[in-house]
Amino acid sequence: MPLLRVVDRDGVEHxxxxxxxxxxxxxxxxxxxxxxxxxxxxxxxxxxxxxxxRSWLERLAAPMSDERELLAELAxxxxxxxxxxxxxxxxxxxxxxxxxxxxx
Ligand code: FES
Numbered sequence: 001m002p003l004l005r006v007v008d009r010d011g012v013e014h015x016x017x018x019x020x021x022x023x024x025x026x027x028x029x030x031x032x033x034x035x036x037x038x039x040x041x042x043x044x045x046x047x048x049x050x051x052x053x054r055s056w057l058e059r060l061a062a063p064m065s066d067e068r069e070l071l072a073e074l075a076x077x078x079x080x081x082x083x084x085x086x087x088x089x090x091x092x093x094x095x096x097x098x099x100x101x102x103x104x
Contacts (some may be wrong), residue, residue, distance in 0.1 A: 001017035001018065001019060001020075001090055001093075002017070002018060002020060003017060003079055003094060004014045004016050004017075004018035004024065004027055004031075004089065004093075004095075004096055004097075004098070005096065005098070006017070006028065006031065006034070006097075006098060006099075006100065007098070007099040007100065008033035009033065009063070009102065014031070014098075016075050018089045019089070019104050020089055020090050021089070021090075022088075022089055022100065023041055023084065023085050023087060023088055023089065024050070024084040024085075024087040025083075025084035025100070026041070026042055026084035026085075026087050027089065028098075031056070033068070033100065034100065035047060035048040035049070035050070035084060036048075037084075037085060037099060039054040039085075040049065040085075042085075043066050043083060043086060044068050044070070044071060045085060046071070046073070046074055047086045047104075048083050048084040049071075049076070049080055049081060049082075049083060049101035050082055050083075050084045050098040050100055051081060051082075052080050052081075052087075052096075053080070053096070053099075054080050055067075055088065055097075055100065056084075056093070056096050057080055058100070059093065060082070061091075063086060067082070067083050067086045071083065075104055076101050076102050076103060076104065080089075082098075084098065095101075
């Protein structure tokens with residue numbers, strides 16, 4: 001399985017297997033150091049907030065308006081912020097690096 005690189009809130013990087021076709025959030029919520037994903041991927045809670053490594057940003061599909069609107073409300077928003085429930089993991093994204101954002 002392709003690997004996802006995940007930096008936890010303590011700054012520790014982990015490599016985890018991620019299934020293509022699933023949202024990145026679905027992998028992250030299984031991890032002890034992952035995301036809460038309270039809304040289950042409905043793009044309404046922002047508890048799946050991550051920072052995407054800038055070298056990967058352009059390889060992702062651009063965020064839709066509902067994701068952009070939710071991100072705009074976050075105190076810890078950065079220019080590389082994304083909601084991981086809106087990122088579909090693919091074989092082409094093997095090695096994607098994301099950092100779990102702080103709790104709001
Ligand atoms: S899981 Fe709620 S916005 Fe992503």
